[in-house]
Amino acid sequence: MSSLIGLLKRCHFAFLSPPVPSVDAEAGPPLKFGILGAAAIAPAALITPAKSHADVVVFAVAARDIKRAEEYAKKYGIPKYYGGTTGYQELLDDPEIDCIYNPLPNGLHYEWTMKALAAGKHVLLEKPSGDTAEETRRMFDLAESKGLVLLEAFHYRFHPAIQRAKAILDSGELGAIKSIYASLAFPRGIIGGDNDIRVKYDLGGGAMMDCGCYPLSCLRYLTSSSPSAVLSATAIRYPKDPRIDTGTTATLTFPPSTPDSPPIEATLRCDFSVPPRLGFIPRWPDITARVTCERGSVELFNFVMPVIYHSITVCPEGGAVRTEKAYSFPKESERKGEDWWSTYRYQLEAFVDKVRGRTPHMWLDRDDAVANMEWIEKIYDASGLGSRPQSEFTLPDTE
Numbered sequence: 001m002s003s004l005i006g007l008l009k010r011c012h013f014a015f016l017s018p019p020v021p022s023v024d025a026e027a028g029p030p031l032k033f034g035i036l037g038a039a040a041i042a043p044a045a046l047i048t049p050a051k052s053h054a055d056v057v058v059f060a061v062a063a064r065d066i067k068r069a070e071e072y073a074k075k076y077g078i079p080k081y082y083g084g085t086t087g088y089q090e091l092l093d094d095p096e097i098d099c100i101y102n103p104l105p106n107g108l109h110y111e112w113t114m115k116a117l118a119a120g121k122h123v124l125l126e127k128p129s130g131d132t133a134e135e136t137r138r139m140f141d142l143a144e145s146k147g148l149v150l151l152e153a154f155h156y157r158f159h160p161a162i163q164r165a166k167a168i169l170d171s172g173e174l175g176a177i178k179s180i181y182a183s184l185a186f187p188r189g190i191i192g193g194d195n196d197i198r199v200k201y202d203l204g205g206g207a208m209m210d211c212g213c214y215p216l217s218c219l220r221y222l223t224s225s226s227p228s229a230v231l232s233a234t235a236i237r238y239p240k241d242p243r244i245d246t247g248t249t250a251t252l253t254f255p256p257s258t259p260d261s262p263p264i265e266a267t268l269r270c271d272f273s274v275p276p277r278l279g280f281i282p283r284w285p286d287i288t289a290r291v292t293c294e295r296g297s298v299e300l301f302n303f304v305m306p307v308i309y310h311s312i313t314v315c316p317e318g319g320a321v322r323t324e325k326a327y328s329f330p331k332e333s334e335r336k337g338e339d340w341w342s343t344y345r346y347q348l349e350a351f352v353d354k355v356r357g358r359t360p361h362m363w364l365d366r367d368d369a370v371a372n373m374e375w376i377e378k379i380y381d382a383s384g385l386g387s388r389p390q391s392e393f394t395l396p397d398t399e
């Protein structure tokens with residue numbers, strides 16, 4: 001019962017009504033964020049987390065349709081909105097705005113991140129960072145040349161749960177990693193629909209892009225490396241457009257985790273449309289990272305949305321099985337956070353720290369973002385679907 005109450009409390013504060021910090025009269029003006037597009041993810045990923053961050057104000061939103069922008073701004077208490085064909089650019093040109101949140105479809109990440117950086121704004125960029133690794137390289141080149149912060153929003157990495165799982169692996173308690181499995185798979189009907197950006201090839205759709213980027217990133221994080229090869233990749237093709245995968249399963253190898261151990265065998269699974277068992281029994285989402293080591297195993301259930309509920313099950317060979325939870329960091333680590341902080345709230349803390357010149361508790365850098373895109377492309381190559389189309393956009397003064 002107490003764990004159910006805990007879950008409800010965490011969800012309430014994380015996604016509905018977070019505690020609002022008191023105003024610090026000494027503090028300077030907060031960072032002003034603008035949102036590109038009236039996107040479905042923005043309330044969870046930025047608007048609500050911002051309410052509990054004293055140094056953040058969601059100041060403006062732009063949508064292609066001004067009415068939609070106005071309604072969205074009103075609904076979420078955003079003071080300013082832009083709309084129409086010039087709305088996105090007007091938002092970027094607003095001199096009051098410091099940071100841009102880019103939750104546009106994947107195929108538009110590159111163009112609008114380049115434009116945002118060119119306008120001198122820091123960018124929190126939704127995952128996956130672009131359609132190709134080349135796009136990702138170019139975005140980071142521009143950010144670096146302008147001294148701006150650019151972060152691929154792999155929010156799960158900022159949460160204590162995944163960091164605890166990695167710390168267990170890194171501690172050596174279980175020995176070298178032998179094999180690893182990571183999955184983000186949803187039952188049919190939760191995500192998608194024929195008009196969803198996820199099934200639009202020209203917008204960078206596909207399950208490997210949308211969901212698969214997480215287990216890939218997770219495999220890379222937990223093994224502290226990138227794959228050495230894709231052994232196999234099988235895509236379930238979307239009947240209405242066979243260039244789109246609604247699910248992909250890939251087997252990969254990773255370099256050995258210790259000098260005298262063999263290469264790691266890895267399996268990645270992603271799916272946004274898992275059919276019901278026997279055609280009618282609904283399935284649970286599979287949001288798991290499972291690692292088998294020389295002397296035991298560790299499994300993190302729900303590495304993507306751990307604030308709702310997660311469990312870290314450690315099975316040391318010959319020892320007692322234990323289950324850990326990590327909703328916040330241990331007190332002695334002096335890291336910021338509360339049990340109800342979502343992955344997005346932890347991420348926002350880090351992003352603001354970086355913009356303010358402080359050292360964030362966790363960061364994902366250029367190499368990480370580029371490597372993830374490279375291996376997404378390699379998995380698509382191996383499944384026969386090929387990369388999503390690279391943007392044809394060129395920024396007038398920089399290319």
Ligand SMILES: NC(=O)C1=CN([C@@H]2O[C@H](COP(=O)(O)OP(=O)(O)OC[C@H]3O[C@@H](n4cnc5c(N)ncnc54)[C@H](OP(=O)(O)O)[C@@H]3O)[C@@H](O)[C@H]2O)C=CC1
Pocket residue numbers: 036037038039040041042045062063064065068103104105106108126127128153155197203210
């Ligand atoms: N971090 C996370 O947990 C999640 C991240 N994401 C990522 O966020 C991004 C957006 O996802 P989501 O919010 O679900 O998507 P939505 O479809 O809700 O939002 C995308 C936005 O893009 C704008 N847009 C601009 N051009 C187009 C176009 N040609 N077709 C469609 N939309 C267009 C729309 O804005 P307008 O209002 O101007 O019409 C729309 O609001 C993706 O990159 C996705 O991978 C998604 C879900 C979860």
Ligand SMILES: O=C1OC[C@@H](O)[C@H](O)[C@H]1O
Pocket residue numbers: 191210211272
């Ligand atoms: O980023 C995401 O996280 C969870 C999924 O629901 C979603 O499709 C994806 O875009």
